[in-house]
Amino acid sequence: MVFSKPLKVSEVNQYIKRMFLGDLVLSNIQIEGEISNYKCHYSGHVYFSLKDDKGKINCILFKNYIENIPSDLNDGDKIIATGYVSVYEKDGSYQLYVKKIEKSGIGELYKAFEELKAKLQKEGLFDLSHKKELPYFPRKVGVVTSSTGAAIKDIITVIRRRCPIVDLVIYPVLVQGVNAPASICEGLRYLDKRADIDVIILGRGGGSVEELFAFNDETIARTIYDMDKPVISAIGHEIDYTIADFVADFRAPTPSAAAEVATPDIKEMMSVLDEKYNRIIKSFIFKKNEACMRLSHLYNNLNFYNPINKVRDLFQEQDTLLKRLVLMMNMKVSTCKDKIENLNKAIQYLNPVNSLERGYGIVTNLNGTVINSVENISLNEKLKILIKDGILEVRVVNINKERLNNDED
Amino acid sequence: MMKIEELSYEEAIKELEQIVEDLENDQLTLEESIRKFKRGVELYNYCNKILTKLEGEIKILLRDDKGNIYEDDFFVEV
Numbered sequence: 001m002v003f004s005k006p007l008k009v010s011e012v013n014q015y016i017k018r019m020f021l022g023d024l025v026l027s028n029i030q031i032e033g034e035i036s037n038y039k040c041h042y043s044g045h046v047y048f049s050l051k052d053d054k055g056k057i058n059c060i061l062f063k064n065y066i067e068n069i070p071s072d073l074n075d076g077d078k079i080i081a082t083g084y085v086s087v088y089e090k091d092g093s094y095q096l097y098v099k100k101i102e103k104s105g106i107g108e109l110y111k112a113f114e115e116l117k118a119k120l121q122k123e124g125l126f127d128l129s130h131k132k133e134l135p136y137f138p139r140k141v142g143v144v145t146s147s148t149g150a151a152i153k154d155i156i157t158v159i160r161r162r163c164p165i166v167d168l169v170i171y172p173v174l175v176q177g178v179n180a181p182a183s184i185c186e187g188l189r190y191l192d193k194r195a196d197i198d199v200i201i202l203g204r205g206g207g208s209v210e211e212l213f214a215f216n217d218e219t220i221a222r223t224i225y226d227m228d229k230p231v232i233s234a235i236g237h238e239i240d241y242t243i244a245d246f247v248a249d250f251r252a253p254t255p256s257a258a259a260e261v262a263t264p265d266i267k268e269m270m271s272v273l274d275e276k277y278n279r280i281i282k283s284f285i286f287k288k289n290e291a292c293m294r295l296s297h298l299y300n301n302l303n304f305y306n307p308i309n310k311v312r313d314l315f316q317e318q319d320t321l322l323k324r325l326v327l328m329m330n331m332k333v334s335t336c337k338d339k340i341e342n343l344n345k346a347i348q349y350l351n352p353v354n355s356l357e358r359g360y361g362i363v364t365n366l367n368g369t370v371i372n373s374v375e376n377i378s379l380n381e382k383l384k385i386l387i388k389d390g391i392l393e394v395r396v397v398n399i400n401k402e403r404l405n406n407d408e409d
Numbered sequence: 410m411m412k413i414e415e416l417s418y419e420e421a422i423k424e425l426e427q428i429v430e431d432l433e434n435d436q437l438t439l440e441e442s443i444r445k446f447k448r449g450v451e452l453y454n455y456c457n458k459i460l461t462k463l464e465g466e467i468k469i470l471l472r473d474d475k476g477n478i479y480e481d482d483f484f485v486e487v
Contacts, residue, residue, distance in 0.1 A: 136419055147469060165462050167465040167468070283433045284446040287439070288439075
């Protein structure tokens, strides 16, 4: 039974369109499928169909969303298209209005990545205890990378600025595609065997997940794990993690950062070295001065106890004694001289000649014997009297015994 | 005591550091400190020579037509 007047075709299509747009599932949907009839129209819009083994849906992507799809889509690619399902009223057909396309292979890649990561982690390939320490100052750095990419340029730029004396050896390898893992492993093994290389950088510039996927290879992981030399991984950008990053001894976010980690800053090294030199000179001069001071102090002490000082003292004492001796002697001599002088004076005083001067005379007999008593002469005896200026011969005419009282005075 | 030329930079700087500490700690005889001082200055000169050497080489590894690896200068505009 029909309750109202018939609707126009366009009205029905409009009605269905409103229903579609009001549907929570259809208005925001992700559909996985395989591309067919892929066509880029000259208008800039893209038309294709998505299909699986049982069905098909038409798709359109307007040119304002062209940024959101991979540039290399082809028929047969498995993708996940995001958008909404709506009605094209003119044809009365529904289609998927695509806003974004991702290759659904990525899902598989990611799954493979997670599986391998879990497996190697379980085996201990990521163990911190196995990681080798990076040398502080490598003399030669090996680089496994593409010789034409941005990575090698960045590495050279940083090393030239930071530590230009370091040597670089580049082993050019393929960094993407099916042959990349074998090529990378060969480079790693070759540089690991070189005795002159101290550290190895495994690098690659930024790229899509698929482009970096070569570094998720199991053989690369095992090669890195078995290496004797430390490996720095620097693959893609900061946000990109590959299996190689987990196994490497150090994971640098970018090739520039890897070069920075691998080499020391030469200016800093120089200032460290100079600081040590200054300290060694300073402490040695201090030590030397101290030794000199100590030595001169000891010399002074030693000198203080030098026996020559004792000898000098003795000499001085001797001199003093000698002086005193001389002094005493002189005094003695002068005393004696005085005494002699006095005696001389006394003698002079007692000299009988002097008495003669004063008018006395000396009486002797003719033999010259001094007569000092009347007892020794006789009358008429001839005597001699010595006076000042001659000798008298006299005859005793009288002897008068009479004593002079003050004769002795 | 190793010959200085046989030391790596790290070994030389480590020994130099030790000598500086020994000299600063002042537990040495004068003769010892003279010997250490001499060695220290030699180590400094050695390290300094390493740091002031000419710019390092950049080589790329290539294969000749027989597949043998050889080194060649690598030029890149940076």
